[in-house]
Each structure stands twice: as structure tokens, then as C-alpha cells.
Amino acid sequence: xxxxxxxxxxxxxxxxxxxxxxxxxxxxxxxxxxxxxxxxxxxxxxxxxxxxxxxxxxxxxxxxxxxxxxxxxxxxxxxxxxxxxxxxxxxxxxxxxxxxxxxxxxxxxxxxxxxxxxxxxxxxxxxxxxxxxxxxxxxxxxxxxxxxxxxxxxxxxxxxxxxxxxxxxxxxxxxxxxxxxxxxxxxxxxxxxxxxxxxxxxxx
Amino acid sequence: xxxxxxxxxxxxxxxxxxxxxxxxxxxxxxxxxxxxxxxxxxxxxxxxxxxxxxxxxxxxxxxxxxxxxxxxxxxxxxxxxxxxxxxxxxxxxxxxxxxxxxxxxxxxxxxxxxxxxxxxxxxxxxxxxxxxxxxxxxxxxxxxxxxxxxxxxxxxxxxxxxxxxxxxxxxxxxxxxxxxxxxxxxxxxxxxxxxxxxxxxxxx
DNA sequence: GGACATCTCCCACGGATGGGGGATGCCAAG
DNA sequence: CTTGGCATCCCCCATCCGTGGGAGATGTCC
Numbered sequence: 001x002x003x004x005x006x007x008x009x010x011x012x013x014x015x016x017x018x019x020x021x022x023x024x025x026x027x028x029x030x031x032x033x034x035x036x037x038x039x040x041x042x043x044x045x046x047x048x049x050x051x052x053x054x055x056x057x058x059x060x061x062x063x064x065x066x067x068x069x070x071x072x073x074x075x076x077x078x079x080x081x082x083x084x085x086x087x088x089x090x091x092x093x094x095x096x097x098x099x100x101x102x103x104x105x106x107x108x109x110x111x112x113x114x115x116x117x118x119x120x121x122x123x124x125x126x127x128x129x130x131x132x133x134x135x136x137x138x139x140x141x142x143x144x145x146x147x148x149x150x151x152x153x154x155x156x157x158x159x160x161x162x163x164x165x166x167x168x169x170x171x172x173x174x175x176x177x178x179x180x181x182x183x184x185x186x187x188x189x190x191x192x193x194x195x196x197x198x199x200x201x202x203x204x
Numbered sequence: 205x206x207x208x209x210x211x212x213x214x215x216x217x218x219x220x221x222x223x224x225x226x227x228x229x230x231x232x233x234x235x236x237x238x239x240x241x242x243x244x245x246x247x248x249x250x251x252x253x254x255x256x257x258x259x260x261x262x263x264x265x266x267x268x269x270x271x272x273x274x275x276x277x278x279x280x281x282x283x284x285x286x287x288x289x290x291x292x293x294x295x296x297x298x299x300x301x302x303x304x305x306x307x308x309x310x311x312x313x314x315x316x317x318x319x320x321x322x323x324x325x326x327x328x329x330x331x332x333x334x335x336x337x338x339x340x341x342x343x344x345x346x347x348x349x350x351x352x353x354x355x356x357x358x359x360x361x362x363x364x365x366x367x368x369x370x371x372x373x374x375x376x377x378x379x380x381x382x383x384x385x386x387x388x389x390x391x392x393x394x395x396x397x398x399x400x401x402x403x404x405x406x407x408x
Numbered sequence: 409g410g411a412c413a414t415c416t417c418c419c420a421c422g423g424a425t426g427g428g429g430g431a432t433g434c435c436a437a438g
Numbered sequence: 439c440t441t442g443g444c445a446t447c448c449c450c451c452a453t454c455c456g457t458g459g460g461a462g463a464t465g466t467c468c
Contacts (some may be wrong), residue, residue, distance in 0.1 A: 040458095144444065157396030159424065173446050179426070189426075189454090190395040192361030198402040349412065363454070377416055383457070393424090393456075409468105416463075425454065431447080438441075 003029040003046055007039040007062065008081065017052055017081070036065025043069055043076065051078045051154065082139040147181040150174055154190045155203050207233040207250055210245040211266065212258040212285065221256055221285070240269025247273055247280065255282045278291065351385040354378055358394045359407050 007019050014032055021030055031046050033039040036057055043051070055062040066078045088135070143151065153163035153174075160174045165202075167174070179191070185200075186195035197203040210221050215279040218236055225234055235250050237243040240261055247255070255273070259266040270282045347355065350371075357367035364382065368375045382394065389404075390396035 146445065154395045155399035157392030157399075159393075161424085169445090170447060171447060175426075178444075182426080187359035189363075190393075191398045192359045194395045195359040195361075195397045195402070195407065198399070198407075203399065203402075219468080247461085350415065364456095371416090374417060376418060378455075380416075380448090411468085412466080414463100414465080415460105416461100418460080420458085422456085422457095426452095428451090429449080431449105433446080434458085436441105436443090438439100 001044050003031060003048040005031050005033060005039060005046055005048040005051045007033040007036065007051060007057075007065070009034050009057045010054075013081070015053065036062060036068075039065055040069055040072075046049060049077065050079055051076060053078055054081045083150060143181055144177075147184070148202065150177045151181055151193060151197050152203065154175040154178075155194045155197065205254040208236060209235050209237060209243060209246060209250055209252040209255045209262075211237040211240065211255060211259045211269070213238050215260075217258065217285070239273075240264040240266060243269055244273055253281065255280060256285055257282055258285045300391075347385055347388060347406065348381075350381050353387070354381045355385055355401050356407065357398060358382075359398045359401065 004021055006014050006021075008014050008017070018030055031042060031048060033042050034087075035061055036053075039051065039053065052067075053062040053066050057065075059118065060068075062080060069076050069078065078091075149167055150163055152167065156168070160178065161171045163169075164171045164174045178193075182190075182193055184186070185193050185196045187196055196204065208225055210218050210225075212218050212221070215238075218238075222234055235246065235252060237246050240257075240262055242255065243255065255270075257266040257270050261275065264272075266284060273280050273282065278381055326386075353371055355382075357370065362370070364378045365375045367373075368378045371378070386392070386394075386397055389397050389400045391400055398407065
């Protein structure tokens with residue numbers, strides 16, 4: 001059922017993670033990427049349930065890759081893999097939107113527990129905000145770039161007119177985007193939209 | 205440094221959790237509660253970094269205890285302990301605001317990983333949202349109970365009139381509470397208030 | 409008793425919000 | 439080429455929101 005995308009430049013580490021993942025029930029497929037760029041390219045194709053992303057890699061690092069991935073696909077679930085459990089690493093990964101982190105020398109069971117946790121957490125976040133009645137959409141309908149920008153503006157306390165000025169749009173256009181994102185999110189007003197945005201991990 | 209409150213009616217389970225917690229670096233104190241009511245009473249005294257809460261207990265169950273605890277102290281971090289990994293249990297715990305769940309027959313390492321995860325997540329949530337600029341308030345001015353209720357209503361997309369009906373207040377009174385919580389939170393409107401509420405950990 | 413916080417309610421007002429339409433252009437997918 | 443999604447803009451309109459000031463009713467703390 002579930003696919004995991006393992007992103008690490010070291011084949012050795014990927015091997016280790018493969019072995020750890022094999023003991024997680026429900027994981028039916030493991031796909032590899034050896035760079036952040038490759039992970040970004042593969043995600044839309046594979047649409048994995050979970051991404052295990054190394055922090056330090058050649059090219060764009062894991063933190064940057066996670067940031068880009070999550071900005072394009074906020075529904076992605078990313079767990080960072082770090083060398084040492086430095087507080088900075090944890091802070092930066094979670095600041096980037098990752099759901100958790102793993103230390104590379106973690107035991108098989110720790111990896112398994114973290115994976116299960118991340119997945120169940122993701123599951124819960126997407127199933128819990130469900131108790132709305134007239135949502136036509138079961139799966140999370142992705143917001144467009146404009147809708148995201150409008151939503152962000154709302155979370156900052158901007159009025160529609162102010163958002164329009166910041167984005168060089170007319171207020172009417174902002175209102176149109178707002179109306180559509182309310183529908184997608186099942187929100188009655190901007191306040192609820194912001195709340196749903198946080199729960200869906202679209203805003204931080 | 206960190207204190208953990210273990211809440212379970214079974215002394216045997218508490219023992220097991222104690223042993224598992226002993227292998228988590230940074231956990232310096234473990235306090236017990238044998239019922240949901242006791243956990244509620246002990247929390248303000250101990251102010252633990254983490255609460256491990258059994259779902260099924262005599263009296264108010266763990267789900268209800270977690271709900272009440274989180275409504276009174278939204279900054280609490282709760283991990284539910286369940287018998288079997290039923291999807292319903294997971295959904296209900298996380299719906300109640302818990303950070304995760306543990307299966308009772310989990311291995312020592314699984315418990316350790318989940319505890320670390322929950323704590324680091326809580327840490328990140330509280331340390332990351334620092335980069336705000338023009339907030340006059342460095343320390344969080346506490347919201348009153350009414351203000352919290354109004355804020356929660358807003359995050360659910362309720363209008364002032366609807367919040368008033370739910371709390372048996374006039375709409376004018378709701379507006380008064382709203383005005384004051386906007387000032388305390390430095391918010392321009394309800395949307396920004398909800399955003400700040402999430403960043404301060406007042407809403408989940 | 410007096411200071412203080414909290415909670416409650418009132419009135420009035422301008423402006424913002426959200427919903428309903430409709431319209432145009434663009435571009436990629438079929 | 440036609441369909442569909444996205445973005446852009448326009449109109450109208452009922453309702454809601456946020457803010458101003460005022461005021462009484464509880465408590466608690468010293």
C-alpha cells in the first residue's frame with residue numbers, strides 16, 4: 001500500500017534504511033533517490049506516503065530539498081535523516097516542514113517506530129479535519145500558487161485590499177482566489193481557512 | 205531536566221513504561237498517576253514535559269482526560285497509550301490534541317523513539333515560531349478562559365453570533381472578548397488571531 | 409475600603425467580507 | 439481543435455466585522 005522514497009547520496013545508508021523499512025508492516029515499495037534534485041523529480045511520479053531525506057548531500061541539501069518539496073506539495077510527509085542529533089538540525093528540519101527526524105545510527109526498531117509515527121500522524125492530520133459535512137473532496141485538494149499566497153496573506157492579518165497591493169492584483173481578484181480556497185478547504189471564512197491551513201501543514 | 209507523567213491504572217503497565225523511559229536520555233523524573241482525574245490534578249503541580257496517557261481507564265477515560273488537560277493547558281504534550289493499534293483510537297487521540305500514540309506491547313526502543321519524537325516536536329514548535337517582527341509582546345500575555353473559548357470558536361469558522369449562542373452570551377459580549385484578545389495577540393483580525401494562536405500553541 | 413481584573417452588555421458607525429453572477433485570456437492536455 | 443484549469447477582472451448586495459466609548463456586576467488581593 002505505502003511507498004517510501006529514500007533520499008541519500010550514500011548507497012550504504014540507503015541499504016540500511018531499506019533493511020529497517022522492511023520490518024515495517026504496510027510498506028510495500030521503497031524507491032531510491034541519490035540527491036535532493038532527484039527526489040524532487042521523483043516525488044510527483046511516485047507520490048510516496050513518506051520521504052526519508054538525508055540532511056547533508058551534494059548539490060541542494062536535504063533541508064532545501066524538503067523546503068522546495070513541501071512548498072510544491074504540502075501534502076508530502078518528510079522525515080529528515082541526520083548524522084548527529086544536534087538541536088540545530090532538528091530545529092531546521094522541522095522549521096522546513098518535516099514531520100520528524102532520525103539519527104543515522106538509529107536501531108531498526110527506532111526507524112520503524114518513527115516511520116509508523118510519521119505516517120500515522122500524517123494520516124490523522126488528514127483524517128481528523130474531516131468532520132465537515134458538505135465537503136465534496138475526500139482527498140486534500142491542492143491549492144494553487146495564488147491561493148497559497150492569498151492564504152498566507154490572510155494568516156498575516158492582511159485585508160483583501162492589502163493582499164492585492166502586495167501581489168499587484170485587484171481586490172476583486174483576491175476575493176475570487178479567496179472564495180475558491182474557502183471551497184477547497186471547506187472553510188466558512190478566513191479564520192477557519194487559516195486554521196485548516198495550519199492543520200494541513202500549509203502554513204507555519 | 206525533563207519530567208514525564210505516566211497515567212495508567214495498571215501498576216504493571218506503569219512499571220513497563222518506567223523501564224522504557226529510563227533508556228531515554230534527558231528524562232530525569234517520572235511521576236505517576238493512576239487515573240485521569242489524578243493526572244489532571246497533578247499536571248499543574250508537576251508541569252511535566254510529556255504525559256503518557258492510557259486510553260482505557262476507570263472513571264474518565266484517557267481521551268476525555270487528555271481533552272480536558274489540553275483545554276486547560278494547551279501547552280501540554282500528550283502521547284496516548286493504547287491496547288491495540290486501532291485506527292479509531294489513533295483518530296480520537298489525535299483529534300483530542302494528543303501528539304501521538306503508543307501500543308502497549310511496544311518495544312523499549314519504540315517507546316523511546318516516540319517519546320523523543322514527541323518532545324522534539326514540541327520543542328521545535330515552541331522554538332521555531334520565534335521569527336516574528338513587530339510583536340510588542342515578548343512574553344505571551346495569557347488569554348482568559350473566555351478569550352480562549354472565543355478564539356477556538358473563530359478557528360472553527362463560527363461567527364460572533366454563533367459563538368455567542370454556543371457560550372450563552374450576547375454577540376456584543378463576544379465582540380468585546382474578541383477585541384481584547386486581538387490586542388493581546390497583536391492581531392489585526394480573527395484570521396491573524398487564529399494564526400498566532402497556532403504559533404503560540406493555543407490551538408491545535 | 410480601594411485597586412484591579414474579569415465578565416457582562418449596550419449603541420452606533422464605517423468599512424470589510426463573502427456569495428452570487430459573468431467575462432476574458434492563456435496554456436497544456438486530450 | 440476543444441476542453442479544462444488557472445488567473446485576471448468586473449458588478450451587485452446582504453451581512454458581518456472591528457472599533458469607539460460607556461457602564462454595571464462580580465470577584466480577589468492588600
